[in-house]
Amino acid sequence: MLTWNEFGVITLLVSSIMVIFSLIIGLAGISIKLKFQLIRILLLELLVDKKKVFKFYKMIVGFWEFLSLKLLSFLKINKNIALRLSQQAIFVNFFLAAIALLILLIQLYTNDLTSKYVVNHSSDSLSIFYRLTATWAGSSGSLLFWYFLLTLFSALVLYKDKLHLYNRLPIAIIVLGSLQFLFIFLMLFYEDAQPFLEYHIPMKAGRGLNPLLLHWAMIIHPPILYIGYVSFAIPFTIYISAVISGNMKDDLMPLFRRWTLFSWFFLGFGILLGSKWAYEELGWGGYWAWDPVENASLMPFILSTAFLHSLIVQHHRGMLKYWNLLLITLTYHFCLLGTWITRSGVIEGPHSFAKSDIGLPMIIFIGLSFLYFVRFLYFKRNVLKPKDQLEAVTSKEGSILLNNFIMLISVLIVLIGVFSPLIPYNCTFENGFQCFKTEWKPTTYNKIMVPIGILILFLMGASPLLAWRKPMDIVFAKTLKKPIIAGIWGGIIYAFVYFFYLRPFVRLNNSPWGFQIIADIFSILTVSLGIFIVAGIIQEYYRAIHARKVRLGETTTQAIINLIRRNQRRYGGYLVHLAVVFLFIGYSGGAFKTEYQIQFHYYLMPTEAGSPYVYYYSGDKAYIQGYTIEARELFIRPYFEPNADPSNPIYMTVSQEAHYRINPKEFLPVFTVSMGNPYDFANQPPSLAERLLKFSTGFILDGRMTTERRFYPQVYPYTGELMRNEMGFGERLVTSEPDIKSSWTEDLYIQVGSVFDPIRNRTPDIASMFEYYYYELNRDTNAYSMLFPSSLVVDLHIWINPLVKFIWFGTTLFFLSGLIVLLPIIELKNKE
């Protein structure tokens, strides 16, 4: 009887055979003309006499064709059937990948403790939901999920049989097959990528999911981002195959555009969700840190955004084909590079630390693939020549091209920043010649990316208002004048608000340029440009709606709906622009964010006999930037996952839960024994109305905010016990659970920090003490008063982050407007 692990390995083996079969039969089935295109060598063509080169090519293609015909005659099929078979193999491979993924899911669901992956990333205490999502908690599971998505998308695009892609663009099968080959190769031969490694003897307990992943955004952020990364292989494959085959026909464009939009949408939304997770879960008061993994996803997103826009120019003016080939080739390879940065651990960052053995083969593949495909920019230069030339810099196409260039420059800058820790270019001659690796500071990125962002914002607003071919002065009065005036007035008003209301709160010089005035100017410029863009969008909508009302007699609502449905990409796209404006306004708030760290003094309070928690109380107050923060209860209490057995210490997470009251308006009585239980008293759940009020406006009726630090147990799988250090204390992983009071002007972000025993002058190991009290001393009343310090000093970290709510509003709008652009059901095809 096969074990699940063996079954999984066999499935992967069959899958690899299927990929190789698809590749071989596909390579045999393609025409001589395509074979010739595939083997061209750039250096030879540049350096050697053409006649000799073609003779050489002829020889190779001849040999290849000879082998192909031998194979086909052996199989008794013709080339057309060979291509069909190659396509069928891709379909079959999708089912094989799905089976492999299903096996991993079954192992996670049943908590199969013979599986190395399950033991390291799951535990029987987790809810079913988190057990299943542990699929992407580790490297090998992620790669398997990635492989599954790739086979799914490959099958989907080739299934569009009415376009006969297998026959028209047979190279697509080969490009997709070779990428599938990379992933299956890694999963079979590299330990860090193998999802079905088995323990000879089943372990006693799983180590559980990384507690930082126990968050709703982290559960959907990785798959959404992966979908974005993986699916870019599809538009790239279609585009490059069409270029190589010389078969770029208009009927391919909708398919191609739809896939590009799909990938771009998922990549963008995935990044934004990642920010949300970082902000709510990591407890450092920020949402973006220019970390290599963040940068890895940002680069392909910027490139694909540039590509989407230059595609519009290609569609309308027949220009930028060459540029587009470059952009989609870069986007695809940056998606692969992003995977490499995240999964190889070669570039150190808070996300990725330990090195993985898949780094080398992956980067070799990416490098070779890039060199291979980038050659076609030279070989196909004549086919890709534009029909028209750029006539005016300030035309629509001019502004889009300029924005494209700036985006490409920004990617180049981020790329230099990401790779600077790998290249020892900082050399000195002090004490002999030595070279060191360096790393960019976040301020260095800000210094250069903020002005670039503002330029991009400006062009994003101007571009829709400009005309094709014509320079700006021709359309200025008609389209640009009003939004510009609105932007200037908005900027002036905001400048007053800024200097008289917001600026006095800026305690430190946060400006990456050294001069605060430059940061001030950029902040005002962002808001001013935001207003310019919004005014432009309103004007565009108003005109089109007005025209429909006059021409077709529609009501305003009808006109809006029909406008979007008939020009889905254009008017949906404007809404995406609107989302970007909100995102930028949110980001501009970072210029005047402030940070504090204060300490409150707590006293151990008596509580009921056998209490399952330890109760401290403070009552101290702090006054910060218009907020009164009153420290109240602090509990050390147990926290169990849904399926955990509370009698077993390996399942107990110790929580240090601190309650505060912000701007307390009225006197709240301190807990007394007659009120029952202090924990329930402090944790009276807010009503639904109160929660809604907090979510929408940031107003908390009773001012209560609660933040935690959780000490998750580290399990030793061989014995199924808690991991302990040489002193016998349990090893625990600490996570932060901040609380955020988010209003439209600013967020009050609080996170409880470390504790300190002022009498003994040391930091007590609260979690170990509590574990001892809870399990060994059976919550004894005398132990309660003797074991725990009679007083504690506890840190509270406070961040006041202006305008962050706009980022999450922008994220929601990005999601909704992205759907409008993307969903085919919204589009009305018949033209009036």
Place this chain on the structure above:
Amino acid sequence: MNKKFVLLILFILTLILTLFFIDPNKQTQTILIVDADTVVANQANFYDKELRVRGFVKPGSIVRMGNKAEFIVVHNNKELPVYFNGKTQIPDTFGDAAPVRIDGTLNPNGTFTATKIEAKCASKYEAPNMKINHDQLQYRDYNKL
């Protein structure tokens, strides 16, 4: 290509680079990355430089005092005593044997004053300090069978 267009791009590039090189406070844009053993071996090279030192926290060496801490960073058997001044948060993942990157400066007495600690976390949760020999042996043996 249109000449005006090229000029415009050059102008924008110049503007961005000018902003990039404005540096009134003489702050460095980058931090030197060095391993703890390199710092210990060639201390003279690293005074007055902003450093990001890599290494592992020596188990049992952490003495925490509220948000401040003293500990020893080890790399290739060389030890660097570190004093963390509590200006930023100690990350949740900081603990015995954790791989860390600490930012700060080297003092003339050979100790290191850190202003920021980074420790391993999140997506690379591939069995920290669990890649032990038993683990490797278990499935290596199985493969032989």
